[in-house]
Amino acid sequence: MSDTTLLGTLLDRISTRQARVGVIGLGYVGLPLAVEFARQGFEVTGFDVDPAKAAQINAGGSYIPDVAEAEVAAVVRAGKLQATTDMGRLGAMDAIDICVPTPLRKTKDPDLSYVVKAVEAVTAAVKRGQLIILESTTYPGTTDEVVQPMLEAKGLEADVDFFLAFSPERVDPGNQRFTTKNIPKIVGGVGELSTRAACALYATTVDHVVPVSSTRVAEMVKLLENTFRAVNIGLVNEIALMCHKMDIDVWEVIDAAKTKPFGFMAFYPGPGLGGHCIPIDPFYLSWKAKQSGFEARFIELAGQVNGAMPEYVVQRISDALNSVKKPVNGSRIHLLGMAYKRDVSDMRESPALDVLELLLRRGAAMSYSDPYVAELTHDGRVMTSIDPASALAQQPDCTVICTDHTVFDYDALVDSGALVVDTRNALKDRKSPGIFRL
Numbered sequence: 394m395s396d397t398t399l400l401g402t403l404l405d406r407i408s409t410r411q412a413r414v415g416v417i418g419l420g421y422v423g424l425p426l427a428v429e430f431a432r433q434g435f436e437v438t439g440f441d442v443d444p445a446k447a448a449q450i451n452a453g454g455s456y457i458p459d460v461a462e463a464e465v466a467a468v469v470r471a472g473k474l475q476a477t478t479d480m481g482r483l484g485a486m487d488a489i490d491i492c493v494p495t496p497l498r499k500t501k502d503p504d505l506s507y508v509v510k511a512v513e514a515v516t517a518a519v520k521r522g523q524l525i526i527l528e529s530t531t532y533p534g535t536t537d538e539v540v541q542p543m544l545e546a547k548g549l550e551a552d553v554d555f556f557l558a559f560s561p562e563r564v565d566p567g568n569q570r571f572t573t574k575n576i577p578k579i580v581g582g583v584g585e586l587s588t589r590a591a592c593a594l595y596a597t598t599v600d601h602v603v604p605v606s607s608t609r610v611a612e613m614v615k616l617l618e619n620t621f622r623a624v625n626i627g628l629v630n631e632i633a634l635m636c637h638k639m640d641i642d643v644w645e646v647i648d649a650a651k652t653k654p655f656g657f658m659a660f661y662p663g664p665g666l667g668g669h670c671i672p673i674d675p676f677y678l679s680w681k682a683k684q685s686g687f688e689a690r691f692i693e694l695a696g697q698v699n700g701a702m703p704e705y706v707v708q709r710i711s712d713a714l715n716s717v718k719k720p721v722n723g724s725r726i727h728l729l730g731m732a733y734k735r736d737v738s739d740m741r742e743s744p745a746l747d748v749l750e751l752l753l754r755r756g757a758a759m760s761y762s763d764p765y766v767a768e769l770t771h772d773g774r775v776m777t778s779i780d781p782a783s784a785l786a787q788q789p790d791c792t793v794i795c796t797d798h799t800v801f802d803y804d805a806l807v808d809s810g811a812l813v814v815d816t817r818n819a820l821k822d823r824k825s826p827g828i829f830r831l
């Protein structure tokens with residue numbers, strides 16, 4: 394069969410929903426994607442190394458807040474979604490989407506070990522006519538330098554015998570307005586046929602597909618987007634420190650600046666970067682740039698400014714306690730919100746953990762409230778979330794708003810006259826001598 398016939402067969406199977414879709418890595422990215430394909434009528438198999446996740450999905454459950462249990466249950470009941478740890482079943486798939494983690498090593502170098510493991514499993518099963526797409530965020534060149542040679546090791550050729558593409562995931566956990574379905578999808582194949590195949594698959598589930606000329610462009614698009622955020626957050630964090638020195642309210646400045654209808658986009662200061670993307674992805678880019686002899690100065694600088702924010706928060710806590718003649722050492726300090734952003738449970742890289750660590754090191758007695766994080770382990774020690782009202786009743790020496798979850802009762806906090814450090818402007822327009830803003 395020629396390559397165009399292989400493509401024709403695959404496109405047919407996609408348009409008639411006969412194509413069997415596999416999603417490797419059923420986390421924040423993979424599970425919503427698997428459910429979306431299943432809802433569009435495909436028979437979807439989710440692959441994960443974690444048997445507990447597979448079991449929960451097969452029982453119609455969900456562990457990702459943005460994916461409703463009812464949605465999972467409906468597609469599982471309809472026989473459209475099942476999950477497994479058996480990678481041997483990859484050979485039965487027509488299309489495979491890889492959504493495994495891409496963290497950093499301690500040295501801040503890319504850790505591609507999860508991608509390599511997943512691609513090894515795909516290589517063992519790769520067959521003619523299959524479409525393989527990498528969605529994990531990574532540096533430009535990963536798909537054609539790392540993934541493609543592995544997949545071709547058994548003698549099949551990409552864009553001829555099978556199709557290979559990169560398509561970055563842009564999902565924003567907790568965002569109700571923009572979801573997997575209505576966020577435009579960038580797609581770049583290793584060749585024209587691969588781009589067409591991947592575009593056809595996504596067009597069944599995503600409202601708008603944007604083809605680009607190569608996998609490298611697609612990889613770079615994602616890193617530009619996240620570097621743009623990291624650098625702008627770094628800039629606004631520095632402006633916040635500057636404004637503090639000059640006794641100007643940075644939040645009021647940003648609110649006024651954003652009335653400009655063009656040429657300005659509001660970013661907000663905070664206790665530091667968090668989540669699986671913004672603190673990590675730019676370093677994938679600077680690492681790769683370094684391989685080409687290029688130093689990514691903005692990325693390094695933003696990393697330094699953003700990385701120093703937890704220390705600055707501790708400085709503000711110290712200022713607040715000092716105003717009532719108390720030291721950090723021995724004070725009872727309560728953190729409100731431990732997740733990395735509002736109304737989500739994701740703790741990855743959360744700056745609240747850095748603030749906790751720095752305060753513990755200075756001898757503070759720490760507690761926290763987070764309705765989304767019932768328990769956390771820090772330095773081998775388990776901490777349990779306290780109901781915010783009980784925490785307030787215990788009158789801590791200082792309360793720190795690390796993450797501005799909507800459910801917190803900010804009026805009660807201010808009315809109590811508590812000493813508060815607000816890192817998120819959650820107490821905007823509320824006045825009290827006890828409020829210390831970032």
Ligand SMILES: NC(=O)c1ccc[n+]([C@@H]2O[C@H](COP(=O)([O-])OP(=O)(O)OC[C@H]3O[C@@H](n4cnc5c(N)ncnc54)[C@H](O)[C@@H]3O)[C@@H](O)[C@H]2O)c1
Nearest residue numbers: 418419420421422441442492493494495510511529530562
């Ligand atoms: N979370 C986000 O908001 C977001 C947004 C855009 C892009 N991304 C990118 O998407 C990728 C996945 O991120 P995530 O947040 O979904 O991660 P996650 O940790 O939530 O999920 C990854 C899943 O992959 C599984 N896994 C690990 N190795 C595996 C293997 N070899 N085979 C099968 N399963 C394996 C894990 O058990 C886990 O369930 C990363 O590259 C990330 O940078 C994440």
